[in-house]
Amino acid sequence: MSAGYIETVNTKVEEISKPQEYRFIEDFYDLSTEDHFWFQWRFRAFVEQLRSLAIEMDKPFKVLDVGSGIGTLRSQIEKATEWAVDITDLDRSALEKALPGRGRTYYYDVTEQKPDLHEAYDAVVLFDVLEHIKETHGFIDSILYHVKPGGYVFLNVPSLMVLFSRYDEVQGHYRRYDAGGLKREFDGLSVEILDTRYWGLGNIPPLLIRRFWLKWFAGGKTDEQIWREGFSASSGIVNRAFLALMKAETFITKRPFSGSSILMAVRKL
Numbered sequence: 001m002s003a004g005y006i007e008t009v010n011t012k013v014e015e016i017s018k019p020q021e022y023r024f025i026e027d028f029y030d031l032s033t034e035d036h037f038w039f040q041w042r043f044r045a046f047v048e049q050l051r052s053l054a055i056e057m058d059k060p061f062k063v064l065d066v067g068s069g070i071g072t073l074r075s076q077i078e079k080a081t082e083w084a085v086d087i088t089d090l091d092r093s094a095l096e097k098a099l100p101g102r103g104r105t106y107y108y109d110v111t112e113q114k115p116d117l118h119e120a121y122d123a124v125v126l127f128d129v130l131e132h133i134k135e136t137h138g139f140i141d142s143i144l145y146h147v148k149p150g151g152y153v154f155l156n157v158p159s160l161m162v163l164f165s166r167y168d169e170v171q172g173h174y175r176r177y178d179a180g181g182l183k184r185e186f187d188g189l190s191v192e193i194l195d196t197r198y199w200g201l202g203n204i205p206p207l208l209i210r211r212f213w214l215k216w217f218a219g220g221k222t223d224e225q226i227w228r229e230g231f232s233a234s235s236g237i238v239n240r241a242f243l244a245l246m247k248a249e250t251f252i253t254k255r256p257f258s259g260s261s262i263l264m265a266v267r268k269l
Helices: 037-052 072-080 092-096 136-145 166-171 179-184 201-217 223-231 236-252
Strands: 013-015 062-066 084-088 105-107 121-127 147-158 191-199 261-268
Touching (some): 037 147, 037 236, 062 072, 072 084, 092 105, 166 201, 166 223, 179 261
Parallel strands (some): 062 121, 084 105
Antiparallel strands (some): 147 261, 191 261
């Protein structure tokens, strides 16, 4: 089987945790498609990180994507690698819309630490989840519970508290990170931090503008209007403009000195 081909194994939601009253922002996932510039930029940075660490993408790794939503990241990963990605999320409605893949689709609260899934994965992907967790230490312990010794945790988080705005509040973010703060989340744990890198330097000016616009001019807007305007590439022209910015930035540098997000790769010892 070659990368780019996805063999569908299971599309139904397997419920292994008791359902909770949780739902992310209504209709958010309608915008969470692979053609959105932000998903493309994040994945391009992730692939560059994997290549720089010589992590094998042509091996049949078993991977768990926690906080997967509709599985957009799984689709990207399985097209580019031979990995099989199981997905899980606490938003049942998102999982019911999940794109099919080689992996399975679980409704599963990882903090329950089911014995059948103890050290079951070569890697866990935790993209844009940690900033939603108020008390992170126990949650990170639960993530590591699922990883084999020698396996990996790959994280992505929003960066720079100077960019924190009402948009972050609407999204349910408790914080944005800098590289040092993200590393400190793993203090005292049996892990090796392999790589930490910013991406999306070109996104910083628009996000600063967004912060001050939301503070001074958007007092009457609803939360739904805030997140939709904040995440939607409101026209094809806007999306193409940001894709052009992505291509220019990644052509100039693979490791910008700062950015709107941070990727980290961690190995479990």
